[in-house]
Amino acid sequence: MQLSYQLRVAALTAAAIAFTSGAAFAQKKYDTGASDTEIKIGNIIPYSGPASAYGVIGKTEEAYFKKINAEGGINGRKITFISYDDAYSPPKAVEQVRKLVESDEVLVVFNPLGTPSNTAIQKYLNGKKIPQLFVATGATKWNDPKAFPWTMGWQPSYQAESRIYAKYILKEKPDAKIGLIYQNDDFGKDYLKGLKDGLGAKAASMIVAEEAYETSEPSIDSHIVKLKASGADTFYSITTPKFAAQAIKKVAELDWHPLQIVVNVSASVGGVIKPAGYENAQGILSAAYAKDGADPQWDNDPGMKKFLDFLKQYYPDGNRVDSSTVYGYGAAQTLVKVLQMCGDDLTRANVMKQAASLKDFEPDTLLPGVKINTSATDFAPIEQLRMQRFKGEKWEPFGDIISGELKD
């Protein structure tokens, strides 16, 4: 059998070198899902149902791994990417993850999407000691290496982003009257908590109006009317793209001119600002950690050029305006880096160890200056954001790159 022959040869060579050089030579070590020729990566993402917009992330990652394979793979091994649909339903997520682990026998579960789905599978994966790597949600709870040593996030947490806005408001507009709208789910509530924590004792006095909306509402216009009527002069829009665009449009229609802050998820130029109307979005603030694929200011940036070439060659149906494509590329690139760092030790423990040893890693698609850093006590790879203001037809970053960590 080829595999064991190769292993024997490797072992003999290693022994020989070790014998002659006296130094220990790393042997190939594999857990289920990895071998000399292949690394199996599992993933779950909603391809159907109301959250199917995020399926593009999975398709982008699949295309990215195809590119890596075409370029020789990782240390000579090809990636087999197995991605299943969970329809954003936790029971389905559990079923699909169990299939990935017990039937497809993947090495790691990479970039699973959605807080409910990830909460559902977290205990199972940690119990089986399988990496739940680079979770695709900004919920803060993925950075808990003591309780869940096999779970690691990727993007900046929602609470961290909110705290950055809170810091900004406290500094630049300390007597602001804040009206906010938030999506009534884990996404919205996480951001809300971050803001309140960031404002601290002043939260109660500064927040004059809070509106919650459900994704089943066709239009949030009536909420905006109420917020204007509350007398707020600062408007924090904790919304997903469609509703963010509605809000921007309605605020302009009402001739209301608050300081408007929009969360990063909905800051896409092509996906939100352009449909809402450039003229309506002047002066809006947000924060970013990644480059916007729709923003022409990055067209000549070397990292972005690589991304655009990748889209053209491997994922022509992908829309650069869709921030999901930029996201998927960045996450996949991070995973490839970690796997490369593993060398020939492709055990799950080593994958986690390498993932927790990233130092100043800069994927092609992150903003200049934003770097990925992890350690044994820091399972939040990206923590930095830079605030930006919308002017003309694009975002202008300003200020320093800020870290959203709670250590003040």
Next chain:
Amino acid sequence: MELFINQILAGIATGAIYACMALAIVMIYQAIDHLNFAQGEMAMFSTFVSWQLMQWGVPYWGAFLITLVFSFFAGIAIERVLFKPLAKAPILTQVAGFIALYAIINSCAGLIWDFTIKQYPTPFGSSPFLGSQLISTHQAGMIGITLLMLLGLFFFFRYTRVGLAMRAAASLPESARLVGINTSWMIALGWGMAAAIGSVAGMMIAPVVFLEPNMMLGVLIYGFAAAVLGGLTSPFGAVVGGFLVGIFENLVGTYIPGVGNELKLPIALALIITVLVIKPAGLFGRHIVKRV
């Protein structure tokens, strides 16, 4: 007081959306005696078709008319191909068919046009209507078009032979057949008209909510509620129902403390059900007397 009036106006503005959709729902109910879950998706697909035409350079009203005609024939085609074979099957099976249609249309739209939102133009402009910032000219235009459609339907059902034949076929199919009405084609015609009305609803709604494959789900729920509240046998009731639902919802969200904000939809639906318990056929529906 000002807040109250504002909320009423805002409710009328959103209610116009529901009224538009409710009209399409009542239309299909008139033809086939049950509700079509896929109505919203068909409207969404038609709106995408019109958007695509405009991307290819067709001017607004041209795209509007082409889409109207396309939707009419598409509705008939869907009925002939997919639902005529199910005509003898139990109603619940047909409902399953509607759900299947929903899944197919939604999925195809997502594949063809992806899920990023798209701006959709309005022929009425977006400036304040009569100086009020709460109702834009577009929303006024939407209300106008809805009322026009309502009037058209009224005349169609009351004063045309085809309209009369359709009503007959829906309420007493056997008797209708006996007098020579082709009930099967009446159903197809009903589908076509419902699809056309739905497409108008979609094209009116898209400028407000932004065009994307999942835009109609919420609208459909509220449209159903509005149609049922107004009475499924009355297009006029559907339109009134739409505005009432919009206003109800806003007032609930504003004035019921604490939970009103988070439970807007359930409370609105609960109110509608209460109305139904008192008036089982809806506010303007004709009361059905059952004979054994």
Next chain:
Amino acid sequence: MSAAEDLATHAPAVEAVPKRAMTLSAGTTIAILAVLVLVPAFTKNFVIFQLTMLLIYGLAVLALNILTGGSGQFSLGQSAFYAIGAYTSAILMEQYNVNYVLTLPVAGIICFGAGFLFGLPALRLSGVYLALATFALATAMPQLLKLGFFEPWTGGVQGLVVTKPDAPFGLPIGQDAWLYYFTLAVTVAIYIFSINLLRSRSGRAFMAIRDNEIAASAMGIDVSLYKTLAFGVSAGITGVAGGLGAIAVQFVAPDSYTIQLAISLFLGMVVGGVGWLPGSFVGAAFIIFVPNMAENISKGLSGAVFGVLLFLVIFLVPHGARQIAIVGQQLIGKLKKS
């Protein structure tokens, strides 16, 4: 604008299932049961998990069958009772350390009460109006579960993680297999109960109401009592299914119990054959496995493929799996004769 009079001699919305055809023959039942008992010995753990979910959803569809197929009341709101049952079990287990077995009857009773209470105002509604009312219930449930007021118990939007029980008395079988057998036992018990219920006087009352409510009331049947009873029983069984579901999935969250679940259960009922209790499990298999099949065929169009497959099924067998069973029985009958 439609007729002011509606002849109630029209075909009822839900067709009657003749009593003889209501269950499978004894032989078939025993054969299926044997297969169900032996299967875990030959398959991987996650297949056992899928089978457990099949039984659980089968129970929920069974409950819907009693309500719609039995008493003719249309419901799109079963996901609400499933959610109540699931959360009851989860809260009792995680916040109050109650043994998982005891949580099921509690879940069942609470849901019975909820269903009964819901059935009361729903008495005056029928057909599409009842559909809307149950739909309202289904959409309200996730939002109720997210309410800040309940957060200390429900965990709010984050939900609750549930601990899976080990096999008792130190039996040497894994957690999945134990839960499967436990679920199987509960399922069989409820199945037998349901069959007996539908064959009993109450069951006949249900069916009389389903076929012709006015005539039934004219004959002296207490329509209100039986209709609300049907709702209650159906909700209770769905609640038990929900509780089992919470234990199997080990997690409850408001977004697990949306209207999509209610629609899936409805589809399961139609595919299995309305009113035919054994078909409930065929329907459950459909709603678990066909979406996976659709995904294998095309990821981007998985919804469309699912819709097409659903259409195929309802074109070929508009009356659901019951039709196949009838054909099968006829074939066996013919074989026996020759």
